[in-house]
Amino acid sequence: MVLDTATAQRQVLDAADALFYERGVQAVGMDAIRSASGVSLKRLYQLFPSKETLVEAYLDRRDALWKSMLAEHVEAATDPRSRLLAVFDFLYEWFQQRDYRGCAFINSFGELGTVSPRVAELALEHKEGFRRALGELAAAAGARDPEQLADHLILLSEGAITRSAISGTADPAVRAREAATMILDASLAS
């Protein structure tokens, strides 16, 4: 079976994503990715010269996918206020996925943050991107201090992400939405 570069790359990334996310980076060997992807070890190393490269690609794709899923939910809402709260509806849907295991960036950072500066950097960038999005939504919603509101809302989001992972319930998203509503109302321009 011969594969063109694009599909081979996609199959490897699909396998890496599923395995890294479920079991963690260090617990998954390159052999497991090779078996799951059906791409030979040789080709795998041609596409991604090292495991670290593959981890970076895994995180990059997660970041892009996550951003687009978030944007999808936000754009479905019309008025600025519900666009901001749509963030928490997105979280709720995410948490309900059967294989939900928390945030790949938080998990990877916990595993490799000390030893791999690249992973630490990607985690920071991912979270900063999210914070930026919240800042824009907060500004559009007419917050008195959009930056501060974004800081508060991201804490609720991150808290819900880890709590949902550990408890195995999607409920934290509901609680986060409640708290977000309170904070949002309190920080709207009067």
Next chain:
Amino acid sequence: MVLDTATAQRQVLDAADALFYERGVQAVGMDAIRSASGVSLKRLYQLFPSKETLVEAYLDRRDALWKSMLAEHVEAATDPRSRLLAVFDFLYEWFQQRDYRGCAFINSFGELGTVSPRVAELALEHKEGFRRALGELAAAAGARDPEQLADHLILLSEGAITRSAISGTADPAVRAREAATMILDASLAS
């Protein structure tokens, strides 16, 4: 050099705590713990028959230490309202520690949650203990719905914990305290 059981156990746990917390569980071999603790491999395995046992002991001790540090901060405050907010002052101090690397339970859960039910259980218990403490503080502070307030405050706390780890700043504790104040004021019995 001969060590009695108690000091040998303490030295092993000190070394395991420092290494597991800094580098993650999987990245630390038993040999590294042996070198750092100065306890022979044989004795190490007499005290902790497997690495998983040692990981459990590491998490148990972290839980106890964390709880007592939190209690210390809370008890230093007098009125119920500042006792509740003292949680976030505690977080601020914690985040400022030079070797702060996030929550050991969140990190361990991310690394081993899927594969080790015991680690998943300990993480859940640790977080439930924290939530319970928040619930009591919320009730004492006269919240209309203490359980809901505790749910909101724990989201802010967990969010601050992970954000502080990734960003390397203690600032999230300040932001969390701000948001907590707003939520607290909004949910006091009127």
Next chain:
DNA sequence: AAGCGCTGAGAACGATCGTTCTCTGCTGGC
């Protein structure tokens, strides 16, 4: 038809993992 280059399958390599075993030397009881 013949040879070159790339392929996939998987063996092989050196390192390191968690765990156990060996060996040497010391200590206490008789």
Next chain:
DNA sequence: GCCAGCAGAGAACGATCGTTCTCAGCGCTT
């Protein structure tokens, strides 16, 4: 003085890791 038993130091074991190498086979050019 002597022997049983436990200590520590670290070698050894089998497994697995990330990575590289071997090798037989296929498709392409001339």
